[in-house]
Amino acid sequence: MSKRTIIPFGPQHPVLPEPIQLRLVMEEERVVEALPAVGYIHRGLEKLVEKKDYNQCVFLAERVCGICSFLHSVTYCQGLEEIMSVTIPDRARFLRLIWGEVHRVHSHLLWLGLLADSFGFENVFMHAWRCREMVLDLLERTAGHRVMLGVSCVGGVRRDISDEGLADILRTVDALQKEFDEFVPVVLNDYSIKQRTVGVGKLTKEQAAELGAVGPVARASGIARDFRETGYAAYGEVGFKIVTETAGDCYARMKVRCGEMYECLNMVRRAVAAMPAGAINVPVKGNPTGEVVARLEQPRGEVIYYLKGNGAKNLERMRIRTPTFANLAPLLAMLPGCELADVPVIVLSIDPCISCTER
């Protein structure tokens, strides 16, 4: 056996957007084992629900993650609506879908940029982020903020989108589609990108199922599982197509996310076309009593919220299982056998969001 070395990768590393440490056990240039160390960014948000009332905690849930923020608040609201037996108006469900899907496009574009950055492809990084800026501007125009939309509330949504706003969404979606048509095929067929991603960080279907992979990581390994299938919000009416790949490598994960971006745009178009008129929220009276497990598909996979109320205005307990947490075990299975230079690409390919994992 050759000599083994341990290389600490992170918590500060140029390609890592957020702090996580992987202790890489190396044999020459090859990774033999990876040991994660987390806990660099714990903020105690779950504890804070005991101090704020359940309406204020919508904003708290939104701040769990800085990328899929809106979807966190929607999960939280859906959970409370279930406990309190509130049925939200149809228009609110459609608006949640539209904002949610636009958010997914922004998250995937951000990810594509970061992935390209991890293998030094600055052009793709800048191009993806330039497109993302169009999405963020759209979010600001329709919701009032670029990232922390703050539009979800228990009982529906706070803000309506006018007909002019809906037309604006369609225009932006068309412009984005044009941009994607231009650069996504280039990215997917680029020789150097293929060299860095094809066959790198493989995760078989069995491994993905066994280790509980979620989201695009699972779908890239051939598991056609997406929580949107259950038809929450307006997904039942709008319908969508699961994007899957079978190779299970970094390239497959990239392909799945690129395919999903197109699918998101289509869903937004269909949702705008089928947008029902009417109220956007219903008044909610009383305090939550009982417990619920709320689930929802975020850009990184399925998130699970456990909420428990005891009749007081503050919740008794909130517990969040974020998709990145579920994808850490698959990540550790992808790393052994790869070269040190591929580690950043593989880590980025699961789209890690450590802040929400540690909350």
Add this chain to the structure above:
Amino acid sequence: MIKRVFSNLFGSPATRLYPFTRREPFAGSRGQLKNDIAKCIFCGQCQRRCPADAIVVGKKPDKSWAFDRYRCIVCGYCVEVCPVKCLSMDPKHGD
């Protein structure tokens, strides 16, 4: 893609020279909180609802309304609950 290459080479940058060039804020954007203090009845609703504890309302007799901009998370919840609608969101950031 060739078109994009040329526009990147010869076009203007995608970014602005902030703070010299500023983009006009979008209407309806949540920039900063403003209070029309003449209308305020110092009821304290905004203080109770604010998730970030950014507002302190002094009840009668001294009647004061203080707001810490650096605590505010511009959620707009206080604007929604204010009974006399004296609070509003200014789309502008800063000054």
